Amino acid sequence: MTTMMISKQDIIEYINNNYPDIHLELNSFKNNIIDELLNIFNIISINQNDFQLKSQRYFIETVVDELSEKYKIFYERQYKLNELLKLKLPEQRSPEWHLLRQNILTASSFAAAMDKCHFRSRDELIYSKIIPEPYESNPITEWGVKYEEIATLFYQSITGTVIKEFGMIPHPTFPIFGASPDGICDDTGPMEFCSRMLEIKCPPKRKFTKSVPPHYMMQMQGQLEVCDLDECDFLQVKLEEYDTLLDYKNDIFDSSEPYKSINEEYDNIINGKTKENLPKGVTISYVKEGDASHNLSYLYPKLYQTHEQYLEWIDEYIKKGYNIVETKWWKITRYELSLVHRDKLWWNDHIEHIIKFYNDYIEYKSNPDKLNELKAQINNKKKKKKNEIFIPAKLPPCAFIE
CATH class of the missing domain: 3.90.320 (Lambda Exonuclease; Chain A)
Structure with a gap:
């Protein structure tokens, strides 16, 4: 009697074909699945010593556990997806969408709010949220x-x-x-x-x-x-x-x-x-x-x-x-x-900085004088940056001046 070699794909296909509706309860049927596969692939035979048989059982068990965990993650993610799909959200770039963006910090502006953006400073972001530019x-x-x-x-x-x-x-x-x-x-x-x-x-x-x-x-x-x-x-x-x-x-x-x-x-x-x-x-x-x-x-x-x-x-x-x-x-x-x-953990470390940004935004929004000072500060920084001329302290060896 010939012993057939079993593969991971064989195990997955067998489970999907014979246990299609119990993905979350696979572990409850683990022993049944192992015994069925050992018989189908003729692994229990006189040609299999105890080490071989235990190793095959171990292999099938690990695949069942892995597949069970995958289905568990899939159903958790599917639930979260369905909850997101139920949300009543303003249409992209609609007036309601722009209004919502105006009153909160958005992920796309996260780096600017932390002053880690090359294109916009923290101050500029605060000002633009209060006085939106067209x-x-x-x-x-x-x-x-x-x-x-x-x-x-x-x-x-x-x-x-x-x-x-x-x-x-x-x-x-x-x-x-x-x-x-x-x-x-x-x-x-x-x-x-x-x-x-x-x-x-x-x-x-x-x-x-x-x-x-x-x-x-x-x-x-x-x-x-x-x-x-x-x-x-x-x-x-x-x-x-x-x-x-x-x-x-x-x-x-x-x-x-x-x-x-x-x-x-x-x-x-x-x-x-x-x-x-x-x-x-x-x-x-x-x-x-x-x-x-x-x-x-x-x-x-x-x-x-x-x-x-x-x-x-x-x-x-x-x-x-x-x-x-x-x-x-x-x-x-x-x-x-x-x-x-x-x-x-990274997100948790940034929560207090988000709150600090929002508090600053509210303070400037409720104080016109401070907002004007912020605008002047932004303009001065832009003017200074525009007028700056970089002169290196020491020219590199390959630099030549004509």
């Missing part, structure tokens, strides 16, 4: 708005997930703090992705780094705390726009090359990919009826289509009478995906 789009922010959806579609394609969007979420018990995550994975994809948060950056100029920049790490820790979640994928995507449609057509994925960069299912896709095995496609920029001419909205087709399919898609919107400003053919040239874990 929102003015610039090429860098508009690029991010335009291509965030492409990055989301790409993420979904390489992870097998579906992203749910959320507006501004206030902290349930710490009302002076809130967050607007780019998205959260639902429960229809791989188990390990359930309720995993997604934070996207599409920098047009900033150099990519393998590590997560500190100010973005602070943002994600704040987001995870607000949503009571454990993980966030930090996705950086570099995109470029083709000069012409011909350039787009000539950038073709060679399916004969043995690409194994993402996953097998992805690598089997041929259409809508560059020679670097990364997505390419097209977007439509248009102006909604009643909007100002500079206030652009965007349309996105599915990924991985032929250029003929994309041209047909564009033609459909032309026929519908959309006020199309331009179409842009784009490609992803690089991406970095980093998994960030929640750090509860």
Whole structure:
């Protein structure tokens, strides 16, 4: 009688096929599962000594325990996801959304509130929350708005997930703090992705780094705390726009090359990919009826289509009478995906600093004279910084003065 070799995948498939409705009670059926598998794979035989038999039992038991723990985590995350989906939240960039952001510290401003942001000081943040500046789009922010959806579609394609969007979420018990995550994975994809948060950056100029920049790490820790979640994928995507449609057509994925960069299912896709095995496609920029001419909205087709399919898609919107400003053919040239874990101790160390920031904000808001002093202080710092000329104390050996 031949003894069959059992694998981890065999054990998982057997449990999923024969115990599909008792995932949370797997440990109660552990001995049954072990005995059944030992018999099915003919492990109990005259060819198995006591050491072998005990080792096989140990192997099956560890897989059952691991799977049981995975299901436990999955159902906990699924519950948290469903609770978040029940929240009544203001729509992104709506007047209610802006008002909520104005009265609390948000995760995206966390680094500035701690005076650890390169782009805005703590004082400037306080002043802007009291005297809001009108929102003015610039090429860098508009690029991010335009291509965030492409990055989301790409993420979904390489992870097998579906992203749910959320507006501004206030902290349930710490009302002076809130967050607007780019998205959260639902429960229809791989188990390990359930309720995993997604934070996207599409920098047009900033150099990519393998590590997560500190100010973005602070943002994600704040987001995870607000949503009571454990993980966030930090996705950086570099995109470029083709000069012409011909350039787009000539950038073709060679399916004969043995690409194994993402996953097998992805690598089997041929259409809508560059020679670097990364997505390419097209977007439509248009102006909604009643909007100002500079206030652009965007349309996105599915990924991985032929250029003929994309041209047909564009033609459909032309026929519908959309006020199309331009179409842009784009490609992803690089991406970095980093998994960030929640750090509860780090957050706890920053709570008092958040409260201090909020107290200062309230004090300036209720005292116009102090607010004017703050404004003068900000202006003086800007003027001083503008007039500063850096003169090194000692020139490096390779420096020459003509």
